[in-house]
Amino acid sequence: MITARLTLDPAFAVGEVDPRLFGSFVEHMGRCVYTGIFEPGHPAADADGLRTDVLELVRELGVSLVRYPGGNFVSNYRWEDGVGPVGDRPRRLDLAWRSLESNAFGLNEFMRWAGQAQVAPMMAVNLGTRGVPEAAELVEYCNLSDGTAAADLRRKHGVAQPHDIRLWCLGNEMDGPWQIGNLTAREYGRLAARAGHAMRRVDPSIELVACGSSNADMPTFAAWEATVLEEAYDQVDYLSLHTYYDPAKHDESSFRASAVDLDGFVDDIIATADHVRAKLRRGKRINLALDEWNVWYQSQFTEPEDRGIEDLPALIEDDYTVTDAMVVGNLLISMLRHADRLKIGCQAQLVNIIAPIRTRAGGPAWRQTIFHPFAHTARLARGTVLRAALTGPTMATGRFGDVPAVDAVATRDEASGELTIFAVNRGTEAVPLELDLRAFPGLRAGEHIALAETDPSIVNTAAAPDRVRARTEEMPALDGGRATVLLPPVSWHALRFTSEEKP
Ligand code: AHR
Secondary structure, three states, X not given: OOOEEEEOOHHHEEEEOOHHHXXXXXXXXXXXXXXXXXXXXXXXXXXXXXXXXXXXXXXXXXXXXXXXXXXXXXXXXXXXXXXXXXXXXXXXEEOOOOEEEXXXXXXXXXXXXXXXXXXXXXXXXXXOOOOHHHHHHHHHHHHOOOOOHHHHHHXXXXXXXXXXXXXXXXXXXXXXXXXXXXXXXXXXXXXXXXHHHHHHHXXXXXXXXXXXXXXXXXXXXXXXXXXXXHHHOOOOOEEEEEEEEOOOOOOHHHHHOHHHHHHHHHHHHHHHHHHHHHHHOOOOOOEEEEEEEEEOOHHHOOOHHHOOOEOOOOOOOOOOEHHXXXXXXXXXXXXXXXXXXXXXXXXXXXXXXXXXXXXXXXXXXXXXXXXXXXXXXXXXXOOEXXXXXXXXXXXXXXXXXXXXXXXXXXXXXXXXXXXXXXXXXXXXXXXXXXXXXXXXXXXXXXXXXXXXXXXOOOEOOOOOOOOOOOEEEOOOXXXXXXXXXXXXXXXXXXXEEEEOOOO
């Protein structure tokens, strides 16, 4: 066994943890909304049809922010269809997923759900089939108090107080040929600038996210980002990036090392955004919103063109393994490592669709394996992110060459003095991890939470919902600021230390 060594120091500060890194995503797709978060008649549904069993799990997951209503769905969505008396709402054909949309759940229902779930909304506007006036009017409906047609319409719909939505996405994946109304970078950049300008005339305090590339394999990747920012730099605050990791796309060890790819993807976009900043001679920096990310068995996906039109199809309800959960934990480590520029993260999606929470219509809700690293990271990552200096064994991958088997990052909460190390062993051999925390006098061993199973291919199901869960392990005491923890193969860990002294 080769030992890995991790050293931390308060001087290795990266940036502050933005709680919005622990966001999620609810799209009108498959069974995410209907029979996911909303199911009138379900034994656990409240008077509004919101599933309280799912709400409880969402709060336990620690989600801070939820992007809504899409995704590809938003690019052919009329927000007006989803407000007002439910009996008057039209039944539409959604072109993104070729599904039937009843519109029984819309904006005001979502905002009621967000209040119950204790999450902030991140609202997307349709820049596929619609444009500037509809986007501005949606901000007016949501954020103005009264005295304009759209604000008064909201009041007529029974919502007296404005929703006061702070964060807005200017469309979704507009570079993708699959996107309804997809555009060239120049066309989209101009439209995003014009829509953003009008939306900010309604409410100057909102924050705006422009679409980056749908993924790093897009032929226009990086050129897209540069062109969009050349057109919309002054109007936007964030550039989005999306990435999904498919266990079947490369060799298995490359999949386990997916965070290596995310590290590079984020670095490339930061470099591109800063290049445009220099070119335009601007002072402000554009930060990043990773507003879709996850493991997705994408090679098993059937394209909408190859399916019939369906009502509530069970789309991409992937079952996640322990390996998938380790990869998700490692992607969160990568996100924290970029906390200086990456401010928003939305795991896609929240319920049923490639999700940490699954449900049966009329039946139970349960936690998938990936629920656990997310929930513990969201709960424990507080304060300042500290880069970890690491040495140790490497593992061979087909895609990235030799990479470190162990990856880690830490956060330190200045208020309480608590320090938490998030670590993964992405290799297939156990690794002793030696911690050197001498730079933090007065630390005491707190809790060790681990996700590790002898068989990393097992999953949770409705019949065995807690087969895989994070367990509390024994935490070795610190001896002169040092301790050693054994990391089993393919495992995720949170190591929390409390402080005797306030920093
Ligand atoms: O999350 C599923 C889909 O993946 C989203 O609708 C789209 O934005 C992405 O391609």
